[in-house]
Amino acid sequence: MTLRDRIPHVHLHGDHHSHDSDKTTAESSESGQSKSGKRNFLRRIVSGSKSSDSETEEEKGRTKTKSHAEPEIVIEMSPAADFHVHLRDGEMMETVTPTIENGGVNLVYVMPNLVPPVTDPETAIAYMSKLQALSPRTTFLPTLYLHPSITPDTIAHAAKLGIVGVKSYPRGLTTNSDSGVLSYEQFYPVFQAMSDHDIVLNIHGECPSTPTEDAVGMEDRDVTILNAEAKFLPTLLSIHEAFPNLRIVLEHCTTAAAVDAVRQCGANVAGTITAHHLFLTIDNWADDPFCFCKPVAKLPADRAALLAAASSGDPKFFLGTDSAPHPKIAKQGRSGNNKTVAGVFTQPYAVQLVAGAFDKVGKADKETLENFCCKFGRDFYKVREKGIEVEGGDTRRIVLMKGMGEKVVKEIGSGDGAVVPFRAGEDTWSLEWKE
Numbered sequence: 001m002t003l004r005d006r007i008p009h010v011h012l013h014g015d016h017h018s019h020d021s022d023k024t025t026a027e028s029s030e031s032g033q034s035k036s037g038k039r040n041f042l043r044r045i046v047s048g049s050k051s052s053d054s055e056t057e058e059e060k061g062r063t064k065t066k067s068h069a070e071p072e073i074v075i076e077m078s079p080a081a082d083f084h085v086h087l088r089d090g091e092m093m094e095t096v097t098p099t100i101e102n103g104g105v106n107l108v109y110v111m112p113n114l115v116p117p118v119t120d121p122e123t124a125i126a127y128m129s130k131l132q133a134l135s136p137r138t139t140f141l142p143t144l145y146l147h148p149s150i151t152p153d154t155i156a157h158a159a160k161l162g163i164v165g166v167k168s169y170p171r172g173l174t175t176n177s178d179s180g181v182l183s184y185e186q187f188y189p190v191f192q193a194m195s196d197h198d199i200v201l202n203i204h205g206e207c208p209s210t211p212t213e214d215a216v217g218m219e220d221r222d223v224t225i226l227n228a229e230a231k232f233l234p235t236l237l238s239i240h241e242a243f244p245n246l247r248i249v250l251e252h253c254t255t256a257a258a259v260d261a262v263r264q265c266g267a268n269v270a271g272t273i274t275a276h277h278l279f280l281t282i283d284n285w286a287d288d289p290f291c292f293c294k295p296v297a298k299l300p301a302d303r304a305a306l307l308a309a310a311s312s313g314d315p316k317f318f319l320g321t322d323s324a325p326h327p328k329i330a331k332q333g334r335s336g337n338n339k340t341v342a343g344v345f346t347q348p349y350a351v352q353l354v355a356g357a358f359d360k361v362g363k364a365d366k367e368t369l370e371n372f373c374c375k376f377g378r379d380f381y382k383v384r385e386k387g388i389e390v391e392g393g394d395t396r397r398i399v400l401m402k403g404m405g406e407k408v409v410k411e412i413g414s415g416d417g418a419v420v421p422f423r424a425g426e427d428t429w430s431l432e433w434k435e
């Protein structure tokens, strides 16, 4: 059975012209492979050929893909681990879960923010088995949603069942200006139990925004999406100080200040960095809902700090894509309350995006990519030590290639469930699996 056979649910919709060029590229590389050695490659299954009018217009200006593309750079390395993914439930789960492998990833740390949130260990385990059926060779790591119903006893039970971490989201304290200060103290007994049972605390590190109408004349308390992360950092430091043995991950760092805060802490505190924050600044999301996520991308200097941290070889920083799929119509504000929803979908291009970003600073080499995408996260989460992965368990390799003429597909899935991936239609590195 080839990998391609294992992912029958993937429907990557591009326009029909790019299908043709994709096909040409795939065929030429396949025939090249059969000459130069046998590799089993993951091939995307491309279905659907309808192109919208706007795509047809856009197509006219597109340069044709080279028919015999030779990669400019080839990097073969271990499969990646993605320590922050949203795989949703229902139809969306069925659409996005099979794309994990397309992004070069064989281990994912799954966020618990379903509706209702995953707050008990049994539900988390049952969720993992649904995901497992959709991507049989992926390792899924379960988490719980930090909630007042979680007690130290819940944590003891969760540890027995193999729950790896607990994710805290900013609480919904947005109705008055006192909400600028987040108190985590009510959870300290739970944090103590997590520290005792060696369960990781994952923090969405933002303070809730101060409501605009209340903020006039109270500038000292102003919290907006631009400073929400920076305002949160003292809370990170205080939790770490109170629980120095508790492993904490500051999720999706977006600022130079966050990078500094993680570095200031001891070895039990790490930070994940997404692929899209290595590309985006404020200007990108200000007029494009498909670049809008929380925390929002900040200034060019922040992006540079993230890129430097991710490619620095510092084991405190590793990949957590925060890939967060939403239906295209919800991103466009055409469902519900006419507002866009936060989240950027990067799953099928996780490692390709990181390679592209590192390449811009001359860091797209095997060691740097492997450290950030494969090694540091696994080490922090003690994946080997805890027997989550075993030596020789998955011996596959991934092969990254630059310059194959591949473009990010326009959509994945179909109908109202269609999702638009980050950088749709733009150039991307290519990725294939090798058995």
Ligand SMILES: [Zn+2]
Pocket (backbone or CB within 6 Å): 084, 086, 111, 322, 324
């Ligand atoms: Zn997230």
